[in-house]
Amino acid sequence: MPICNITITAIKPHRLPFPDSNDVSLGIELKRKHLDLEWPQDDTAKYFGVLKDSYQNWEWNQYLPHIKNRKKIVSFLGFNFWDDGTELLSNKVLLYRIEYGLTMSELAQKINVSVRTVERIENNEIHISEKMNKKVEEHINH
Incomplete structure (x- = not known):
């Protein structure tokens, strides 16, 4: 018989730390956002309608998303990553x-x-x- 009844709870930390704030590559911006939303990569990939491997390649900056996916990325990030702010x-x-x-x-x-x-x-x-x-x-x- 237990001597006392104690329950310990803790907030589970993210498996991976948030990326360095100085890194502003597309992959890091995507990773930062999905971690902020606490979405697993599987769910984030489903949001974009792509396979998890494809989404991971975006996060790892191995491939740029197809033009057909970019508008949804703009919406997801809350800003247009590709806009250089010029009128060129x-x-x-x-x-x-x-x-x-x-x-x-x-x-x-x-x-x-x-x-x-x-x-x-x-x-x-x-x-x-x-x-x-x-x-x-x-x-x-x-």
Whole structure:
């Protein structure tokens, strides 16, 4: 027969510590958020509609999420990781593609320009005609 009845309770610590606040890579931002929400990786992967392995690759910065997943990531994080805060056409085009879930190929087809033109604009390459820049900008601003 026990001498006394004592119950000890404690808060279970996270299995993994929160990432360093100085690291602002996409993978770390995703990891920080899922730990903050106390979601296991399985549940976080389900939220995005991807396999756990795919989600882990995002967290480990091994792969960038497909453009079709990025809008949901923006919502999950509460900010747009890809927005560089500029008014450059390269930033505007990428944010447009994220908003509408368009691949470079889909945007190129929609605007009737080459995929390489969209790629060059997003990469901020300098050899793009003013006509092409204007055509793309007019489309994404409407």
